[in-house]
Amino acid sequence: MNNMPLENTPARIATLADQCVQCGLCLPACPTYALDASEAESPRGRIALAAALARGQVSPTPALREHLDHCLGCMACERVCPAKVDYGELLTATRALLGPSPRRPGRLISLLRHPRALRLLHRLLPPRARDWLRHLLPERSAARTALDLLPTSSPAAVMTSSREPSSASDADTIGLFPGCVASVEDAEAQQAARELLRAAGYRVFVLPAFCCGALDLHGGEVAAAERAAIAVREAWQASGARHLVTITPGCLGTLRRALPGVAVDDPFSLLALRADRLHFRPLSQSVAIHMPCTQVNVARNDEALMQLLRRIPDLDLARVGGPPYCCGAAGSHVLEFPERADILRDALLDRVSALAPERLLSSNIGCRLHLAAGMRVRGDHWPLQHPLTLLARQLESTGKNTP
Template sequence: MPHMPLEQPPTRIAALADQCVQCGLCLPVCPTYALGRNEAESPRGRIAIAAALARGAADPTAELRAHLDHCLGCLSCQQACPAGVQYDELLIETRALLGPAPQRPQRLLSLLRRPTLLRALRRIGSALRATRWRRLLSARLPARSPWRVALQLLPDAPTAPLPQGDPAPTELALFPGCVASVEDAEAQQAALALLRAAGFQVQVLPAFCCGAMDLHDGDSAPAARAAERVRQAWQASGASRLLSVTPGCLGTLRRALPGVPVLDPWSLLAESAERLCFRPLPLRVALHLPCTQVNVARSEAAMLQLLRRVPGLDVVPLPRPPHCCGAAGSHLLEFPEQAAQLRDATLQPLAALAPARLLSSNIGCRLHLATGAGAASWITQHPLSLLAQQLENHP
């Protein structure tokens, strides 16, 4: 149903929208525009919608806000924009103005944001052999149910223990996150092993949500609380640089900690690559580069450099476009059909490449890709986990 017009439309959204020169160079890199060639599903169209909402020229109807909700926030448009439009800021502020979407699965996201509870449930599920019945249960749920999608995403393998950092305060601190601290703990342990081999010491911060999903879904209050918790944990650490193995967290962590170097491990490892020696691995692997790896972390060159130091490893990056696999935080839970279309397009080249493994550095992307048609025949893995497995003198 249509809502009442927005009161006191913020001038910042209008100012950000006015930076757009409507050139259309963003259209070829927008994954949602590619699906149906609908201008309202493009960055240019969404900027026009945001400007109209901010100026009170349009009412925030369900139909109008759906175009904003469909945006993946991949930021490929921002990288292509010759006018320097801050599309990430515009999207965040416009969604905050509108508030969370009605279809947002609040209870499920609340669970995902609590790593201690999530890890306990995973242990209980493993004891009850949940992998035997979760597919049957998910098949009984409605096709568009976010709980069905979540059950399908659940990995069969048990979770790894939380990573243990160096006991004394160090220059580097690792942020474990929420879902990543449970489902990507192996990659975080791998990062610690590689960094130590390269001569770094790393402390590990407590595991909690950085607020990325809330921030990008327009849920401002919990996003602000999460940002404050990040700042408190950072100040208590005494570190000078913050690391995350999950590129999907980097933008939100940087927003919470302006002026603090927030990065993923790849650049540090590449700078010390001569200290790392890897055992041969005669294998072909396909490398999926998440949008946040390319558009936020911008460390894909360092990643490729390190992977190609493994003797015999044939690394083949998946082609771009498509530019996004469709995971995009909570997007795959809210819009599973669109997410599946984008995922299938991303996986399409795999048949010709015939890799033994599929690598991806973002936990949401990796779980999403693993559920795709035909993806079950390939092992999915974080690139850091592969490197740590091949590291000389590493068990």
């Protein structure tokens, strides 16, 4: 992707659209095409719509823009495209041209972007209060969906911004970006990442917790996304690190956009490079792993993750099959189109059920919150974790036992 700021120029959109050769190989990989069997709900159809909008051949009617808003941004189409169309850039530029959707719950998303506000929400709305409040809210409303996504347990303590003493060289200094929702709801996995990276010989600098701008970029809020990108660049420059990692693959594309030329990844690739330094205790358990779309199509290191998990002796590991693989969370999509998100989620949970696991893993916080909400409705009771949490619990040097 190009560096910020994003110019929402029609000429740029038309040029990107012209890369498409209309072969249709993207259609079988697209979750929304599988859901609707409509050309307008496919990457090829959305490219044609974006080109027509950019050239002034059609008007951005509510019906037309809904097809673009339905896109999950899973980037599965990019993985299979023989013409190497930069679909992610095309989608981002088109949404910037259109501006935020009328369905976008701006105030709610603004709350989610601020870790302190999210922690306050946990304190003010314990599970019993949420149950009372949700019945006062319209069914399928964004606010009610957001309440359903909140975990029933209190979040772990957040890591503070810090630089740790270490014998590692400056070249081995890793900046860990906590993010916004993940810094609260995935605090345990953040700590697990730090433990694993340190065990592999890296020095970890924890950046301040704030939003990288992914939610805004996904929703066409260009000015807010640019402000977030500036904050990312400032925090990165202050860190003195050589690599930047996030445990949330949904943030990767936005962080890479804000920091062109910087090595930005999730921890799995760096850990895999030093896997010989990591030793794990056995775990005799059947575990299903859901690979988020961004893990497969943006991070593109799902095999490194699988290799690390296979280092746990006696672990019976099964990958949840597909396609389509998307759970339907997709940033703010779950808040804007909860019915569609639930259909995709239930299809994925059906595939998990067929594996009959004792534990379920998924590396993206949005996916796990969405899957957990569906599990509560269905009565499924698998422990649901970030893979880093499981790896850290089985790490020989931690002395912890997996519950």
